[in-house]
Amino acid sequence: MLIIDSHQDLAWNMLAYGRDYTRSVMETRQIEAGTSTPKRNGDSIIGWPEYQRGNVAVVFSTLYATPAKRMESFDTIVYRDSETAHRLYRDQIDLYRRLTDSHPDKFRLITSTPELDSIIEHWSTPVQNGTGHPVGLIQLMEGADGIRSPHELPEWWDMGLRMIGLAWAGTRYCGGTSEPGPLTDEGRELISAMADFNFILDLSHMDEAAAYESLDRYEGPVMATHANCAAVVRDPDTNRHLPDDVIRGLIERDGVIGVVPFNTFLKAGWKRVSGSRREEVTLGDVIAHIDHICQLAGNSLHAGIGSDFDGGFGLQSIPPELDSIADLPLIATKLIERGYTETDAENILGGNWLRFMRRSLPS
Numbered sequence: 084m085l086i087i088d089s090h091q092d093l094a095w096n097m098l099a100y101g102r103d104y105t106r107s108v109m110e111t112r113q114i115e116a117g118t119s120t121p122k123r124n125g126d127s128i129i130g131w132p133e134y135q136r137g138n139v140a141v142v143f144s145t146l147y148a149t150p151a152k153r154m155e156s157f158d159t160i161v162y163r164d165s166e167t168a169h170r171l172y173r174d175q176i177d178l179y180r181r182l183t184d185s186h187p188d189k190f191r192l193i194t195s196t197p198e199l200d201s202i203i204e205h206w207s208t209p210v211q212n213g214t215g216h217p218v219g220l221i222q223l224m225e226g227a228d229g230i231r232s233p234h235e236l237p238e239w240w241d242m243g244l245r246m247i248g249l250a251w252a253g254t255r256y257c258g259g260t261s262e263p264g265p266l267t268d269e270g271r272e273l274i275s276a277m278a279d280f281n282f283i284l285d286l287s288h289m290d291e292a293a294a295y296e297s298l299d300r301y302e303g304p305v306m307a308t309h310a311n312c313a314a315v316v317r318d319p320d321t322n323r324h325l326p327d328d329v330i331r332g333l334i335e336r337d338g339v340i341g342v343v344p345f346n347t348f349l350k351a352g353w354k355r356v357s358g359s360r361r362e363e364v365t366l367g368d369v370i371a372h373i374d375h376i377c378q379l380a381g382n383s384l385h386a387g388i389g390s391d392f393d394g395g396f397g398l399q400s401i402p403p404e405l406d407s408i409a410d411l412p413l414i415a416t417k418l419i420e421r422g423y424t425e426t427d428a429e430n431i432l433g434g435n436w437l438r439f440m441r442r443s444l445p446s
């Protein structure tokens with residue numbers, strides 16, 4: 084059973100914390116022991132050896148920078164204007180290029196269906212002694228402030244960008260987390276230009292007003308790389324989770340939603356900084372979100388996993404059954420215990436994203 088994980092901030096971690104994802108989780112934790120990194124971002128839960136153990140074949144890897152209006156004292160990758168955001172995102176594109184050029188045995192960029200299929204084929208063939216499989220990276224922009232104008236979309240496309248989320252906090256394109264609002268005129272113009280390329284639109288972090296409008300308006304593929312169900316977590320303090328009507332809209336558009344195994348998104352009020360304990364949340368809470376999507380859909384074809392691991396949280400903030408990305412297959416075990424079939428579990432762990440990407444990427 085192969086896993087496709089629809090959200091990881093790899094470049095941001097490499098730049099902000101100097102993390103090297105060719106290393107194992109244990110090596111990274113040892114190197115960072117006694118530094119301020121685990122305090123800020125938690126102990127790392129991602130590493131190439133763990134991708135191998137967990138059968139994580141493909142990752143949607145982000146371009147991410149923090150807007151100055153939302154920066155915390157320790158943030159280092161911060162933008163105040165779209166020029167800076169643009170440069171910071173370009174740096175991350177360059178970083179993925181260097182990573183995949185210098186370690187083609189470990190990481191490869193995916194920009195088309197043949198490249199996707201060659202990674203899947205590699206993972207489906209037994210490894211030669213001592214080697215492993217290359218993890219495929221599909222580049223995703225999280226928060227579109229780095230796109231200065233729709234005229235530069237051809238450049239981003241040529242650099243291998245295939246997915247764009249307009250929001251993180253609100254951007255000049257639309258309302259976002261903690262900043263309610265619809266698409267702006269610039270947002271409408273951007274998504275109309277995105278459709279010409281068939282860019283994939285990520286609704287994660289969009290405020291619901293913007294999400295409904297995008298579902299109506301956007302002509303290309305839509306999905307949510309990392310978002311949980313508002314009806315399950317019931318957290319009145321945030322608009323970060325998807326209302327049922329947005330989930331229904333995504334299902335109607337044949338989208339997929341990557342559920343996030345992050346305790347703060349699983350239990351309202353859970354905060355590491357306030358001393359919440361890992362044991363207050365379980366893997367069962369992750370299953371509840373997946374199950375809610377499957378109940379709304381009436382099938383297992385629209386739920387996926389978008390771990391967001393190392394994306395501002397680590398070991399201390401995930402359900403206690405998990406130690407690293409290598410443990411994601413436990414979600415399949417839990418689903419099957421809950422009455423899901425093996426095929427359902429395969430769909431949810433990777434099959435749904437695989438079909439979605441095969442019909443959305445250029446051939």
Ligand SMILES: [Zn+2]
Pocket residue numbers: 225288309
């Ligand atoms: Zn995010």
